[in-house]
Amino acid sequence: MSGRPHGGDLTVARRSPRLQPQILGELVNADPDLTLTPRTYFDEQCNAARVAERRYTHRDTLVRRLGRCDELLPRRVADAPVGSGAALHLLARRGPRGDG
Incomplete structure (x- = not known):
């Protein structure tokens, strides 16, 4: 095991902004x-x-x-959609410094 939270564990993203x-x-920064x-x-x-x-962008640009x-994530986007998605939504609500 790599020591990183499992990408599929939605609760990991919710429990602590840290x-x-x-x-x-x-990607946080x-x-x-x-x-x-x-x-x-x-x-x-x-x-x-x-x-x-x-x-409103070209598909190649999106890719x-x-x-x-x-490159910035510990795991590829496709490999950890639940945990990464939850963390991204929380990051958007709190802001990158946790001040939201």
């Missing part, structure tokens, strides 16, 4: 527009075409942004 960096890695990309991806049930339409998110 665990968000463990779930989201460097990323531009808010970049964090919106995987959040929208999860909201649209991992359908890239719908996300591209909703974000590149998701790839950048994969």
Whole structure:
């Protein structure tokens, strides 16, 4: 086991904002527009075409942004949708410094 929270454990993201960096890695400090990309991806049930339409962007651009998110996350976007999605939504509500 890697010592990281399991991506499928929704409660991990809820229990403590301090665990968000463990779930989201460097994505916690990323531009808010970049964090919106995987959040929208999860909201649209991992359908890239719908996300591209909703974000008014080309699908290839979306795929590149998701790839950048994969570089910043401890686990790929597709490998931990529940825990990452919950942590991203909490991050959006609280703000990156927990002040929201």
